[in-house]
Amino acid sequence: METAQGERIEIEFEARRCIHSRFCVTGAPQVFLANVKGPWIHPDAMPVERLVEVAHACPSGAIRYRRKDGAPEEPVPPVNLAGVREAGPYAFRGQLEIDGAPAGFRATLCRCGASTTKPFCDGSHSKIGFSATGEPPSGKTDMLPTRDGVLAIDPQPNGPLRVRGNLEIMSGTGRVVARVTSAYLCRCGGSGNKPFCDGTHSKIGFKSD
Incomplete structure (x- = not known):
């Protein structure tokens, strides 16, 4: 975990969760400096309220923050959501607990089966040519x-x-696929009933903790 201190805010960056969606380097290029040596996060380079908006746009939760000025922290999402990305990961928003531990409010989780940082997505779906609607x-x-x-x-x-x-x-595209209180979602990449599991992981020998 990297941290960068600003006068009014502390920015945290967790590399293993990053999917390089680039909302940070395009939404706040003066704060998040791409492809530089040394310190690359400069929280005081833009107004803090705008920086907070950019952090909220990070789908993976790789970028989080802590307010130092007494202002409210990131709010809990009012609706728990899981977006199914075309040929890509699940994008979760909610009060998340992953593997029994608090995990913030945003996360992108692997559904192609190839990530080296499971359960998080690491972009391997692009490398293996994963295809899923x-x-x-x-x-x-x-x-x-x-x-x-x-x-x-x-x-x-x-x-x-x-x-x-x-x-x-x-x-x-934002259409409701299902509303559930319990579900098993495919993460081996092989289910014929995506996003739900159909047991294919056993047939193809999927291995993951």
């Missing part, structure tokens, strides 16, 4: 009585992601 068909979409709360995500040994909690699964 971001527009799966809609299933059960009845409105949930509660849409927030803790969302527990537990990678099963050599198997799927077990998700427990209120969750709206969204397509890449």
